[in-house]
Amino acid sequence: MKAWIAFLNILMKDMRSYYLKPPNISWGLIFPVAWTLMFFLRSPVAVEVRDLLPGVMALSILFGTTSMLAVTITFERKSRSFERLLLAPISLNLLMLAKTAGAIIFGVVNAFVPVIFAGFMTSLSGTNWLMVFGSVVFIAVTSTFLGLFIAVSVSQVFEAQTFSNFFRFPMIFLCGLFIPLQDLPVFLQPVSYALPLTYGADILKTAINDNGIISVPLSFLLLAAFSALLFAYSIYNVNRKWIH
Amino acid sequence: MRIIEAENLTKKYNGFTAVDGVNFHINRGELFGFLGPNGAGKTTTINMLTGLARISGGRVKLMGDDYTRNPKKAQALMGIIPDESNLYEELSGRENLSFCGALYGMDKKNREERADQLLHQFGLEEAGSKSFKAYSKGMKRKLTIAAGIIHEPEILFLDEPTTGIDVAFARQIRSLITNLHEKGTTIFLTTHYIEEAERLCERIAFIVGGKIVREGTVSELMAEAQEENLVNFALEGDFSLVEEDFRKNFPDYDFTKMKNNEVRIHSPNAFTLLPLVSFFEKKGLPVYEAKIIRPSLEEVFVKVTGIELKKMKNQKEGN
Numbered sequence: 172m173k174a175w176i177a178f179l180n181i182l183m184k185d186m187r188s189y190y191l192k193p194p195n196i197s198w199g200l201i202f203p204v205a206w207t208l209m210f211f212l213r214s215p216v217a218v219e220v221r222d223l224l225p226g227v228m229a230l231s232i233l234f235g236t237t238s239m240l241a242v243t244i245t246f247e248r249k250s251r252s253f254e255r256l257l258l259a260p261i262s263l264n265l266l267m268l269a270k271t272a273g274a275i276i277f278g279v280v281n282a283f284v285p286v287i288f289a290g291f292m293t294s295l296s297g298t299n300w301l302m303v304f305g306s307v308v309f310i311a312v313t314s315t316f317l318g319l320f321i322a323v324s325v326s327q328v329f330e331a332q333t334f335s336n337f338f339r340f341p342m343i344f345l346c347g348l349f350i351p352l353q354d355l356p357v358f359l360q361p362v363s364y365a366l367p368l369t370y371g372a373d374i375l376k377t378a379i380n381d382n383g384i385i386s387v388p389l390s391f392l393l394l395a396a397f398s399a400l401l402f403a404y405s406i407y408n409v410n411r412k413w414i415h
Numbered sequence: 416m417r418i419i420e421a422e423n424l425t426k427k428y429n430g431f432t433a434v435d436g437v438n439f440h441i442n443r444g445e446l447f448g449f450l451g452p453n454g455a456g457k458t459t460t461i462n463m464l465t466g467l468a469r470i471s472g473g474r475v476k477l478m479g480d481d482y483t484r485n486p487k488k489a490q491a492l493m494g495i496i497p498d499e500s501n502l503y504e505e506l507s508g509r510e511n512l513s514f515c516g517a518l519y520g521m522d523k524k525n526r527e528e529r530a531d532q533l534l535h536q537f538g539l540e541e542a543g544s545k546s547f548k549a550y551s552k553g554m555k556r557k558l559t560i561a562a563g564i565i566h567e568p569e570i571l572f573l574d575e576p577t578t579g580i581d582v583a584f585a586r587q588i589r590s591l592i593t594n595l596h597e598k599g600t601t602i603f604l605t606t607h608y609i610e611e612a613e614r615l616c617e618r619i620a621f622i623v624g625g626k627i628v629r630e631g632t633v634s635e636l637m638a639e640a641q642e643e644n645l646v647n648f649a650l651e652g653d654f655s656l657v658e659e660d661f662r663k664n665f666p667d668y669d670f671t672k673m674k675n676n677e678v679r680i681h682s683p684n685a686f687t688l689l690p691l692v693s694f695f696e697k698k699g700l701p702v703y704e705a706k707i708i709r710p711s712l713e714e715v716f717v718k719v720t721g722i723e724l725k726k727m728k729n730q731k732e733g734n
Contacts, residue, residue, distance in 0.1 A: 184503070252501045254497060
C-alpha cells in the first residue's frame with residue numbers, strides 16, 4: 172500500500188514537471204497538424220483524412236513518448252536526482268513503472284488529438300473505438316518502453332535524442348503506415364515485422380479503415396511481448412549499469 | 416545495540432579493489448565518522464551500505480538482519496544524504512520535502528506537517544515556497560539534509576556534508592548534525608575535514624586505499640599516538656631557581672624549559688598533577704596554568720596514514 176504512495180507521487184511529479192509543460196502541450200497539438208498538412212501538400216491526388224489518421228496517431232504516440240522519457244530519465248541521471256529514487260524503499264519494477272506511466276498517459280492523450288481534428292473534417296463512423304483504444308494503449312506502452320530502453324543505454328541527454336531518432340525514423344517508413352508492407356522491398360520486409368509499431372499501426376488501420384493485414388489478436392500478443400521484452404531488458408540494464 | 420555491522424565488506428570494479436575487506440559497526444545513537452582522502456573508498460562504502468552499489472564480498476547487517484543481497488528491505492530505515500544536493504530544481508523546498516516523504520510511503524498529511532516542521536528547524540521557513548534552483552549552495556545542502564530525515568530514519572548516512580560550502584553555512588550544518596545526534600539519531604558521516612570529524616564524531620575510522628587503517632574513539636586514537644605524557648606548567652617565577660630540587664624530587668620525569676617561567680614536563684607514565692603543583696607552591700613558584708598536552712587528531716591521522724592533510728583538502732576541493 173505504501174509503495175503506491177511513492178508510485179503515485181513519482182507519476183504526479185513527472186506529469187507536473189515534464190508532461191504538462193506548455194512546450195509539450197503545444198507539441199502534442201502541432202505535431203499531428205504538421206503531419207496532416209505535409210500529406211495534403213505533398214500528395215498530387217485528394218487525400219482522405221481517414222486514411223491518414225492511423226499513421227498520424229501512431230506517430231504522435233511514438234514521438235510523444237520516446238522523446239520525453241529518454242530525455243527526462245537521462246537528465247535526472249545526470250543531476251543525480253534519480254539516485255534518490257533508486258534509494259527509496261520501492262522495488263525497481265514499480266519505480267520504473269512509475270517513471271514510465273507519465274509517458275504512457277501522455278502518449279495516449281497525444282493519440283486522440285488527431286482524432287479530435289479528424290472528427291471535424293470527416294466522418295469517423297464505423298470505427299471500432301475499443302480496438303482503437305486498445306491499440307493506442309499498446310503502442311504507448313511499447314513506445315514508452317522503447318524510450319526507457321534508450322534512456323538506460325545512454326549517459327548524455329544529446330545521446331538520448333540521437334539514439335531515439337536511430338529507432339524512430341526507420342520505424343516511420345518501415346511500419347507500413349505510408350508504404351504498405353507488401354510493397355516494401357523483400358529484404359526490408361523482415362525488418363518491418365521486427366518493429367513493434369508495425370503491429371500497432373496495423374491494428375489502427377483495421378479499427379479505423381478495416382484494411383489491416385495482420386491478425387489483430389496476433390498483433391496485440393506481439394505488442395505485449397515487445398513491451399515485456401523491452402521492460403525486462405531495461406530493468407536488467409538498470410541493475411547492471413546504475414547499481415554498480 | 417548495533418545498528419549497522421559491516422563484515423569484510425569488499426567492492427571490486429573490473430579488477431580494481433575500491434573497498435578492501437573493511438570491518439566496522441555503528442551503535443545505536445552513535446555518530447561514527449569515516450575519514451579519508453579522495454578516492455579512499457568512503458562514498459563506495461556508503462553506496463554499498465545503502466544499496467546503490469552491489470557488494471562484491473562480505474556482508475552487511477542492519478539491526479541484526481543481513482541485507483547484503485536485498486538492500487531494499489533496509490532502505491526504509493535509512494536516510495541518505497549524498498555529497499551533492501540532488502533535489503528537484505523545479506520543485507519548491509516544501510514540495511521537495513513532501514515528495515521525499517512520499518517516496519518512503521508517508522501519507523499527505525504527515526509529510527506536509529513534517530515538511531513544515533523541518534523547514535522551521537532548519538531555518539528555511541521563508542524559502543519553503545521558493546523553487547530549489549533559487550536556493551544558495553548552503554541552503555540547498557540544508558534542505559538536502561532535511562529531505563534525508565523527513566521519514567525519521569533509524570540511521571542517517573551523511574556523505575561529505577560541508578564540502579564546498581561557505582564557513583557560516585558549514586557551521587550551521589555542523590550544529591544541525593550535533594542537534595540530530597543529541598536527539599538520538601544514529602549517524603554515519605564521511606568527511607575529509609579532520610577538525611569536523613574530531614569535533615562531531617564519537618568514533619572514527621581512518622580509511623585509506625580502501626582499507627581501514629585505524630579505528631577507535633577520538634581519545635583512543637589520540638592515546639595510541641601519544642608516545643609520552645606531557646604537561647606544561649606556567650609559573651609565577653623562574654623555573655631555573657628550582658631546577659636542581661626538581662631533579663632530586665622527581666627523578667623519573669624529564670623536562671624542557673620553554674621560557675623562564677614555563678616548563679614542559681615529560682614522563683613515560685601518566686601524571687599525577689597534585690605533587691607537582693605542591694612542589695612548585697612550596698618553592699614559592701605558584702602555578703597559574705597547568706595544561707596536559709595531547710597530540711591532535713590531525714597529528715594522529717598524518718602519523719597513521721602518512722597523508723598530508725593540506726594536500727587531501729586541496730585535492731577534494733579541486734584546488
